[in-house]
Amino acid sequence: MPRIPALAPQDAGTIVKLGYRMARRRLGEVPEPFAVLARHRKLFVAAARHELAVEKAMHVVPPALIQLAVYRTAWTVGCSWCVDFGTMLQRMDGLDIDRLKEIASFETSDKFTDAEREVIRYADAMTATPMAVSDEQVASLVDTYGNEGVLELTYQIGLENQRARMNHALDITDQGFGTGDSCRVPWATEPVGATTGA
Incomplete structure (x- = not known):
């Protein structure tokens, strides 16, 4: 479990919920670093925009x-x-x-x-x-x-x-994306009301 727990969808605001939906659609599940960063909404939005902009900017190196x-x-x-x-x-x-x-x-x-x-x-x-x-x-x-x-x-x-x-x-560890099997949901193993990770 990460040292700062992921933000569960039921605790998230509209912007974060929209980001989670987009991530699920694109990747099959919400990436845990994304869900941890969601605890700071402005950084969450900044990081999401940055990642998309960087992806679009790449055009020279294969x-x-x-x-x-x-x-x-x-x-x-x-x-x-x-x-x-x-x-x-x-x-x-x-x-x-x-x-x-x-x-x-x-x-x-x-x-x-x-x-x-x-x-x-x-x-x-x-x-x-x-x-x-x-x-x-x-x-x-x-x-x-x-x-x-x-x-x-x-x-x-x-x-x-x-x-x-x-x-x-932040002790965010592998989530199961690489195996092609089902991916661990970031907040599935957290105790209800958790505010810090072990």
Whole structure:
């Protein structure tokens, strides 16, 4: 259970209920980070708008590469929710999710292309503390994707660092999106009237 409980639909206002309906329609269930953030309506609305705007802005780097960079970032930070959700997104796009089992050995695995390895290395360098991005890395990526492409990759990796670190800090764990089976409803296991998570 997250450290701050999800907001149940019966306790939500009109805007949050509408957001929940849209999420269910699109994803099959309400993502738990979305339902936790709903406890702060203004941040909830800001985050939802931001995510939709970022999604629409991406047009240079192939979506599969963006998803792989985001997945690797989540895996590196240790956010099980983001890894779970990222697996679902790749499955929905018809990508090979079995290869994700080899993400730790991406350098030697034959499941990853040179382009994918370069993007994973960039995600690793950005996620490292302190950051380890080099001029050579950025120049190589600019040669392939141009300035806009590198900005897309950088933005998405930075955004995933924010998401993954926030979810990890609030103890929001995998929800069942990645398996393709039924997904755990965020508020189903909470005691009535709960205000904090354990």
